Amino acid sequence: GQSLEQPSEVTAVEGAIVxxxxxxxxxxFYGLSWYQQHDGGAPTFLSYNALDGLEETGRFSSFxxxxxxxxxxxxQELQMKDSASYFCAVSxxxxxxxxxxxxxxxxxxx
Amino acid sequence: xxxxxxxxxxxxxxxxxxxxxxxxxxxDHENMFWYRQDPxxxxxxxxxxxxxxxxxxxxxxxxxxxxxxxxxxxxxxLESASTNQTSMYLCASSxxxxxxxxxQYFGPGTRLLVL
Numbered sequence: 315g316q317s318l319e320q321p322s323e324v325t326a327v328e329g330a331i332v333x334x335x336x337x338x339x340x341x342x343f344y345g346l347s348w349y350q351q352h353d354g355g356a357p358t359f360l361s362y363n364a365l366d367g368l369e370e371t372g373r374f375s376s377f378x379x380x381x382x383x384x385x386x387x388x389x390q391e392l393q394m395k396d397s398a399s400y401f402c403a404v405s406x407x408x409x410x411x412x413x414x415x416x417x418x419x420x421x422x423x424x
Numbered sequence: 425x426x427x428x429x430x431x432x433x434x435x436x437x438x439x440x441x442x443x444x445x446x447x448x449x450x451x452d453h454e455n456m457f458w459y460r461q462d463p464x465x466x467x468x469x470x471x472x473x474x475x476x477x478x479x480x481x482x483x484x485x486x487x488x489x490x491x492x493x494x495x496x497x498x499x500x501x502l503e504s505a506s507t508n509q510t511s512m513y514l515c516a517s518s519x520x521x522x523x524x525x526x527x528q529y530f531g532p533g534t535r536l537l538v539l
Contacts, residue, residue: 322464347526356514356530357467401466405526412528413483414459416466 316340318415320402325421326392334387334418336402344405346378346385347412352398360387360400389420397422427451428531430515435536443502445534447515454520456498457528458482458490460511467514473498474520505538512536 318338326332336346345364349357363369363378363385375388389396399417406413431446447456455474459467459482469482471490479490487509491499498517502509512535516528 345526349528356532357516357528358530359527362526403526411469411472411480411482412457412526413469414467416464 316404316406316413318402318404318413320400320415320418322416323419323421325423326389328392328394328422328424330392331388331390332392332420334389334400334402334420336385336387336415338383338385338402338404338415340383340404340406340413342406343380343383346376347403347405348374348376348387349401349403349414350398351401351417357401392422394422394424396420428515428517428529430513430531430534432534433532435534437502437505437536437538439506439538441502441505441538443505443536443538445500445502445513445515445536447498447500447517447531448496449498449515449517449529450496451517451519451529452495453517453529454495455518456492457516457518458488458498458500459514459516460484460509461514461533462511470500505536507538510536510538 320336347362348360351357361376378385401417403414428449457472458470473492489501515531
């Protein structure tokens with residue numbers, strides 16, 4: 315089966331940088347995704363890494379190390395609206411199945 | 425824009441009732457998924473479907489069944505609702521092709537309370 319670990323809560327200051335880590339154990343690994351979910355809202359896709367290295371999309375970057383079974387989401391220039399839960403998710407096996415972590419609740423404070 | 429809609433935002437049912445949750449997507453996606461979300465447990469996959477009339481069990485299929493008679497519609501059925509099925513239910517869809525299958529588009533969720 316698959317298992318993912320990420321911190322349950324992180325607090326950071328507006329304007330700062332925060333890194334949310336994710337470690338995983340899975341067989342047939344394809345890639346690591348990140349999703350954002352605001353309270354009461356639906357998860358929305360942020361990024362996907364299939365290869366080692368850093369992918370940048372605006373203020374958000376995502377990193378993957380396949381050899382270490384590890385990835386992270388980096389949020390720069392934090393804004394209050396970034397307060398949300400962030401889920402890492404692994405794609406593995408067939409049929410495009412995705413397994414989600416338990417989520418990291420990010421609180422951005424002034 | 426991809427749109428995934430779910431039949432109800434809130435639902436209250438009694439123990440033992442049969443419950444139908446419906447999900448419709450308008451992007452011609454091959455894959456559709458049902459998750460439940462509980463505090464501290466993240467999103468757990470109940471069932472998914474990669475084609476019409478095809479279904480695969482996810483991680484927690486017990487007590488649930490699904491139906492996919494048309495490509496755009498994926499239904500989750502609770503045969504006999506129980507209080508431990510009180511949860512937020514999220515439907516998602518994805519394409520087999522571009523964008524990558526890992527990009528799942530979620531509906532707004534149905535918050536189900538079983539009394």
